Amino acid sequence: MEIIAFDSHKRYTLCSVENEQGEIIEETRIEHERGALRAHLERFTPGSPVAVETIGNWYGIVDQIEEAGMKPLLARARKAKLMMGNTNKTDRLDVRGLNRLQKNGTLPTVWMPSQGLRDKRDLFRTRMYLVSQRTGLKNRVHAALARHGVVVDASDMFGKRGREELVKGVEYLPEHTRFATEIQLGEIGALENVIDGLEERMRDVFE
Numbered sequence: 688m689e690i691i692a693f694d695s696h697k698r699y700t701l702c703s704v705e706n707e708q709g710e711i712i713e714e715t716r717i718e719h720e721r722g723a724l725r726a727h728l729e730r731f732t733p734g735s736p737v738a739v740e741t742i743g744n745w746y747g748i749v750d751q752i753e754e755a756g757m758k759p760l761l762a763r764a765r766k767a768k769l770m771m772g773n774t775n776k777t778d779r780l781d782v783r784g785l786n787r788l789q790k791n792g793t794l795p796t797v798w799m800p801s802q803g804l805r806d807k808r809d810l811f812r813t814r815m816y817l818v819s820q821r822t823g824l825k826n827r828v829h830a831a832l833a834r835h836g837v838v839v840d841a842s843d844m845f846g847k848r849g850r851e852e853l854v855k856g857v858e859y860l861p862e863h864t865r866f867a868t869e870i871q872l873g874e875i876g877a878l879e880n881v882i883d884g885l886e887e888r889m890r891d892v893f894e
Contacts, residue, residue, distance in 0.1 A: 689731045691757070692785035693724075693739040694778045695748055700724060703782035704731065709790060714779065724748060728755035738785040738794055740764035746805055753802060762788075766795040810889050814882060821878045824871045828853075831868050835860055845875070 689712065694701045698719050704712040717723050728737065733756035739748055741764050752759040762785060768776075770793060771784030788794040800808065825845060832839065839856045841849030857868055 689735045690786050690789050691728070691731065691735055691737040692782040692789065693737060693748065694781040694785070695739060695742055695744065696778075697744065700748070701778040701782050702727060703779075703786055705786050705790075711783075714782065722751070725751040725755045728752060728757050731757075734758055736760050736789060738762050738789055740767060740785075741797065749799065749805075750802060759799065760789070760794060760796050761799045763795045763797050770795065807892060810885065810892065814885050814889070817878055817882050817885070821875055821882070824875050824878070828868055828871055828875075831860060831864055832856060835864065 688707060690705045690707070692703050694703075700717045700719065701714065702717055702724075703714045706712055715727070717727050728751070735757050736759075737752045737757045738760045739745060739752070740762050745761065749759045749761065767785060767788060768781075770788060771781070785794065829844075837856045837859045839849065839852045841852045843849045844853045844856075853872075857865055857872070860868060
């Protein structure tokens with residue numbers, strides 16, 4: 688079994704491989720071409736641990752580690768760097784430091800969801816983002832009405848009954864504000880349709 692560490696960036700990864708005696712077998716820069724990390728790891732013993740830091744593209748990197756039959760270890764990047772104590776930061780020092788932490792059993796790992804769950808979580812993230820957009824648009828409509836003293840007599844102006852009152856209230860707005868508000872109302876309706884479709888998929892996936 689080998690001990691492997693990745694120092695990954697947007698376009699490349701520096702890979703350091705050591706044997707169980709702590710001798711460096713190789714250190715290689717791997718360009719991020721499709722499947723390149725998996726192909727490189729497949730040269731080593733299946734089940735070997737591979738340390739990788741929590742960076743922006745770690746999902747895709749961990750996918751390839753798992754596909755190569757290796758065991759990914761997701762390290763908390765900031766804490767790992769503090770523990771390594773490298774004042775002069777270089778890729779080479781980072782990967783060697785990660786392997787050193789692995790060998791002495793102090794690598795600060797974090798929980799990592801399975802590949803399937805990592806994929807499913809994007810449904811929740813997308814819904815959160817779309818709901819926040821919808822909320823922002825609703826707030827703009829509220830603000831436009833408030834600026835011009837238009838009161839909509841409904842506890843929820845975006846509910847079924849409130850919508851009817853809202854349409855009437857918008858008619859009292861000045862020409863260009865009314866035009867802009869109607870555009871935003873159209874966007875809210877479109878977002879609600881998308882969110883409904885997303886929630887239906889979520890119900891199916893998590894049934």
